[in-house]
Amino acid sequence: MAATLTRTLAIKALRETISDYNYWGESESDSPLTVRSSRTPLDERRILSLDASARRSALQTPGYKAPERTIRTESLDEIFVPLAMNSLSELQQSSDAVKAKGSGLETLEKPAEAVEFYVQLYSTFKMLGNPKVYYVEDSSDPYTGLFIIGESSDGETVYAQALLTQT
Template identity: 60%
Template sequence: MTELTGAIASKLLKTIVADYNFWGESEGDSPLAVKRAKVPLDEKKILALDASARKKAEQIEGYKAPERTIVTKTLDEVFKPLVTSSLLQLEGKSNSILEGTLTIESLESAAEATEYYIQLYSAFKQLNSPKVCYVEDASDPYTGMFIIGTSADGQTVFAQSLLIQT
């Protein structure tokens, strides 16, 4: 397996999200933005990036992000339920097509979601110390999400989104 540099990992991830960019844990459109940094994303940096995303989403002058906590999960903890859900949706639609109640075109969204999650998982799995960080606050409908890994050349590669969860 080739070790991914920050530039190659970032390009790979941007290609993945260019095709299908919808995160299943969100109630709204929450596309992933792929970025890289020369420094690790510590708690302070994650909270700052999250606050900036919340401020942009709220579009309120003087907006101040609420007190938030960071919950860290493994790739498996996050991606397995998403892949399982999209596969079950795909299976259900496949059965409906066999029964003649749906068209083949109806498989497209579920198939794309399955491919999207598997490709993202595989790309981040090639990075060192991959993890997913959720920035949460019980009183705010937004949850910041960061999928993070370190490339072979020491850069931090991450995908960031602001999920809507009410």
């Protein structure tokens, strides 16, 4: 699929999306996404390097050496559909509680924001060329690197990155 967004428009849309809600549902801790771009494609070597930097920064350990890691590649649909559907289910449960007068309308806020977050991220990356999701994993490490990557119409790589906690 050809990209329809420039780097500037993609970065702007992604930053607007994460400004309201920035929580990745597959993480056990707060794992905010950061949005960046690169003039060069992100190959496996570069992804591993960016992941190692994120781990070093999170652990704040001088001399930290990242473990041996593998990269797992997924499509946008494989990742975003279950996340969005889970958020929709949570929204429905919250809605049922409001209808039953067991809780106030404010209980809809977080699940509604989560649905919007996943749908907007998905939609923006879908408008980029060759969108993919990469997980950088090691079975002995509780951290998993997340990279959502696409190519802009002006030839740059746009990506969102987070370090997830998964024990």
